[in-house]
Amino acid sequence: MEPLEALARTKLSNKRVIAVMSAKGGVGKSIISALLSLSFSSSRQTTLIDLDIHTMASTKLFGLEGKVHEVNKKGIVPFSFGKLGVISLGGIVKDRYVVLPGSNTRDVMQSLIAYSDVGEIIVFDLPPGLGDEVLLLEHLTDFTPIVVTIPSKVSVKVVEYLLRYLKERGKRPVLVVNMAYFDCNGKKARPFGGMDYVKNVSEKY
Amino acid sequence: MEPLEALARTKLSNKRVIAVMSAKGGVGKSIISALLSLSFSSSRQTTLIDLDIHTMASTKLFGLEGKVHEVNKKGIVPFSFGKLGVISLGGIVKDRYVVLPGSNTRDVMQSLIAYSDVGEIIVFDLPPGLGDEVLLLEHLTDFTPIVVTIPSKVSVKVVEYLLRYLKERGKRPVLVVNMAYFDCNGKKARPFGGMDYVKNVSEKY
Amino acid sequence: MHEWSVAEGILRSVIEWAKENNLDSVRKVKVAIPSFTFLELDILKEAYDTLKRGTVLEKSSLEVVYKDPLFKCRNCGNTFNLNQVLGELNEVREEFGEEYPLHLVPGLAPAFIKCPKCGSNDVEVSPQDITIEEVEVNGTAGSSG
Amino acid sequence: MHEWSVAEGILRSVIEWAKENNLDSVRKVKVAIPSFTFLELDILKEAYDTLKRGTVLEKSSLEVVYKDPLFKCRNCGNTFNLNQVLGELNEVREEFGEEYPLHLVPGLAPAFIKCPKCGSNDVEVSPQDITIEEVEVNGTAGSSG
Ligand SMILES: Nc1ncnc2c1ncn2[C@@H]1O[C@H](COP(=O)(O)OP(=O)(O)O)[C@@H](O)[C@H]1O
Ligand SMILES: Nc1ncnc2c1ncn2[C@@H]1O[C@H](COP(=O)(O)OP(=O)(O)O)[C@@H](O)[C@H]1O
Ligand SMILES: [Mg+2]
Ligand SMILES: [Mg+2]
Ligand SMILES: [Mg+2]
Ligand SMILES: [Mg+2]
Ligand code: NI
Ligand code: NI
Ligand SMILES: [Zn+2]
Ligand SMILES: [Zn+2]
Numbered sequence: 263m264e265p266l267e268a269l270a271r272t273k274l275s276n277k278r279v280i281a282v283m284s285a286k287g288g289v290g291k292s293i294i295s296a297l298l299s300l301s302f303s304s305s306r307q308t309t310l311i312d313l314d315i316h317t318m319a320s321t322k323l324f325g326l327e328g329k330v331h332e333v334n335k336k337g338i339v340p341f342s343f344g345k346l347g348v349i350s351l352g353g354i355v356k357d358r359y360v361v362l363p364g365s366n367t368r369d370v371m372q373s374l375i376a377y378s379d380v381g382e383i384i385v386f387d388l389p390p391g392l393g394d395e396v397l398l399l400e401h402l403t404d405f406t407p408i409v410v411t412i413p414s415k416v417s418v419k420v421v422e423y424l425l426r427y428l429k430e431r432g433k434r435p436v437l438v439v440n441m442a443y444f445d446c447n448g449k450k451a452r453p454f455g456g457m458d459y460v461k462n463v464s465e466k467y
Numbered sequence: 468m469e470p471l472e473a474l475a476r477t478k479l480s481n482k483r484v485i486a487v488m489s490a491k492g493g494v495g496k497s498i499i500s501a502l503l504s505l506s507f508s509s510s511r512q513t514t515l516i517d518l519d520i521h522t523m524a525s526t527k528l529f530g531l532e533g534k535v536h537e538v539n540k541k542g543i544v545p546f547s548f549g550k551l552g553v554i555s556l557g558g559i560v561k562d563r564y565v566v567l568p569g570s571n572t573r574d575v576m577q578s579l580i581a582y583s584d585v586g587e588i589i590v591f592d593l594p595p596g597l598g599d600e601v602l603l604l605e606h607l608t609d610f611t612p613i614v615v616t617i618p619s620k621v622s623v624k625v626v627e628y629l630l631r632y633l634k635e636r637g638k639r640p641v642l643v644v645n646m647a648y649f650d651c652n653g654k655k656a657r658p659f660g661g662m663d664y665v666k667n668v669s670e671k672y
Numbered sequence: 673m674h675e676w677s678v679a680e681g682i683l684r685s686v687i688e689w690a691k692e693n694n695l696d697s698v699r700k701v702k703v704a705i706p707s708f709t710f711l712e713l714d715i716l717k718e719a720y721d722t723l724k725r726g727t728v729l730e731k732s733s734l735e736v737v738y739k740d741p742l743f744k745c746r747n748c749g750n751t752f753n754l755n756q757v758l759g760e761l762n763e764v765r766e767e768f769g770e771e772y773p774l775h776l777v778p779g780l781a782p783a784f785i786k787c788p789k790c791g792s793n794d795v796e797v798s799p800q801d802i803t804i805e806e807v808e809v810n811g812t813a814g815s816s817g
Numbered sequence: 818m819h820e821w822s823v824a825e826g827i828l829r830s831v832i833e834w835a836k837e838n839n840l841d842s843v844r845k846v847k848v849a850i851p852s853f854t855f856l857e858l859d860i861l862k863e864a865y866d867t868l869k870r871g872t873v874l875e876k877s878s879l880e881v882v883y884k885d886p887l888f889k890c891r892n893c894g895n896t897f898n899l900n901q902v903l904g905e906l907n908e909v910r911e912e913f914g915e916e917y918p919l920h921l922v923p924g925l926a927p928a929f930i931k932c933p934k935c936g937s938n939d940v941e942v943s944p945q946d947i948t949i950e951e952v953e954v955n956g957t958a959g960s961s962g
Contacts, residue, residue, distance in 0.1 A: 369946060370925055470682045
């Protein structure tokens with residue numbers, strides 16, 4: 263085993279690990295990861311690790327743009343909000359864009375995990391797609407998947423790929439439906455459609 | 468040069484090539500690619516090539532789920548809607564999920580382009596991120612970028628990375644703002660916030 | 673059927689290489705193709721011989737060698753070869769027919785071939801692309817990069 | 818400073834390997850590190866010697882070799898070495914200071930190093946990771962995969 267792989271595994275072992283994922287982009291993975299980890303942190307030391315290395319949304323949601331992680335003997339020091347620590351590539355590259363061949367993303371994500379100084383609960387904010395982020399996490403640990411969708415046909419159909427994959431890998435994901443409606447003067451407006459596709463897929467998986 | 472690379476370049480040479488992109492997911496890249504290519508096809512032979520190999524949204528938007536591309540001497544035959552042809556990995560893997568290490572995405576995208584039987588105008592629907600899809604297209608051709616965002620802070624900040632990158636590469640992108648407002652009984656509701664972030668960034672680039 | 677496109681790609685890449693090197697006639701082209709694509713040699717050669725007319729490759733012959741892939745699982749470290757996943761491969765071929773996904777897009781291999789030891793799709797495949805191995809020009813052999 | 822984490826990773830991977838192979842004492846560990854990370858040898862060795870206590874590596878020494886990366890541009894085919902991009906690299910080091918991005922995350926290299934010929938970020942870097950090259954156990958040398 264490689265040193266960084268061994269280290270990354272150690273960081274996740276005997277921890278509660280949650281992966282907020284979706285294959286589809288823009289459904290609210292980052293905002294849900296943020297809220298979820300904030301809520302866990304009310305009682306337990308929690309670390310949010312942002313694996314979306316191109317968007318680094320957590321730095322924007324927590325107002326960390328341009329801030330740089332300190333590094334000490336224990337590794338990368340998370341940005342701290344009470345008992346919540348936030349780790350993002352944004353804290354390593356500042357506000358630079360990260361353009362990167364696909365063959366490098368796995369190594370970058372693994373380094374982030376390996377060097378993080380983590381708490382008892384770890385929440386991963388995943389990028390869209392069905393690639394290295396999922397394969398790497400599977401390799402490193404037995405995570406609990408939280409799958410996010412919006413009610414639209416496109417999103418639900420894409421999320422169904424992920425649900426099918428996770429099921430085949432023996433996992434039981436929790437499905438979260440975001441942006442289900444919008445409060446339009448007390449009435450529920452549904453810009454992304456009704457709940458038919460969601461109902462259908464949640465019965466299947 | 469490799470054979471597939473040579474072929475992919477040939478397919479794009481002397482064509483009008485448009486890349487609908489955004490780094491951010493879920494902002495409407497796929498729906499805008501679909502509408503844009505449909506509108507071009509009213510006058511010219513147009514091909515929409517769906518490069519988002521994990522979501523394959525174009526098959527969902529055009530009702531092509533489970534359909535398989537025919538292949539003839541000219542390559543992959545697009546699904547045809549009048550003068551519009553649609554090419555998607557969905558037409559090769561049917562409705563199977565595509566889980567794939569990042570090191571393979573470039574080859575897959577290049578194969579799709581190389582084997583496509585294309586028209587005069589080619590519209591690419593890109594996945595989110597800032598990776599192989601952008602690097603590969605830059606390598607193959609001089610495309611016109613259409614950058615899509617929603618008004619939210621997170622989206623605009625992420626899109627700014629892409630705008631900065633494209634500018635450094637000498638490109639002049641067109642910025643499209645999607646989901647700007649929602650018609651709530653004749654009043655404009657703005658679930659993703661006002662246009663401040665967009666204004667700011669569009670003045671800068 | 674996309675063997676015609678493959679032939680076109682081979683010809684175009686060699687034509688370009690010949691142009692860059694100011695060569696006006698090519699005798700032989702040797703290409704290597706991943707064996708799991710099951711490209712049809714007859715069709716490929718027919719396409720090559722048809723499409724080469726009028727180019728610097730007009731008098732050239734095509735030699736094809738098949739490269740057997742080696743798979744390495746990044747999840748459990750297991751390395752395996754084509755024979756160990758032939759069953760899986762044949763299932764895919766049966767389901768999809770002639771133009772099956774790995775025939776057309778060999779880069780998709782990890783999406784269809786799981787590690788026989790641990791079941792993971794986290795598989796490295798090498799080699800997975802069609803390459804020009806050798807070009808013979810008037811008796812001398814070179815390599816088009 | 819993350820040299821302490823690197824040392825921990827090296828120790829953990831060898832401890833695990835030793836356990837799998839029923840070895841109860843290791844004499845020497847040789848690791849290879851990409852030179853462009855500019856890891857600090859003193860700190861790494863200090864960390865190693867501190868953290869090894871109480872493990873099967875207690876009596877082991879650490880040898881470090883630096884691997885010079887080779888870069889290959891997928892856009893124009895150009896290959897280049899570290900010397901050809903030292904200027905660029907030093908700019909990044911100056912901007913970010915000690916814990917500069919490629920020190921911490923060598924996999925980020927293509928995001929910071931452009932091809933000197935064509936300016937593309939589409940660059941393959943090899944090698945880019947820290948590897949165990951050799952482990953010496955009671956006079957015999959093996960390799961932990
Ligand atoms: N329930 C919601 N109501 C309003 N805006 C939302 C909601 N959920 C997410 N958003 C906004 O939608 C955009 C996409 O959410 P984000 O968390 O970035 O998605 P993802 O991480 O899946 O790409 C962001 O601008 C976010 O602030
Ligand atoms: N202007 C719009 N009004 C309502 N729904 C929209 C609009 N634009 C996009 N959508 C919906 O939002 C979701 C995301 O759009 P999509 O085109 O898939 O984004 P992307 O390709 O950027 O990920 C889809 O369900 C789509 O149908
Ligand atoms: Mg996100
Ligand atoms: Mg899309
Ligand atoms: Mg290749
Ligand atoms: Mg590696
Ligand atoms: Ni074929
Ligand atoms: Ni350090
Ligand atoms: Zn395996
Ligand atoms: Zn170059």
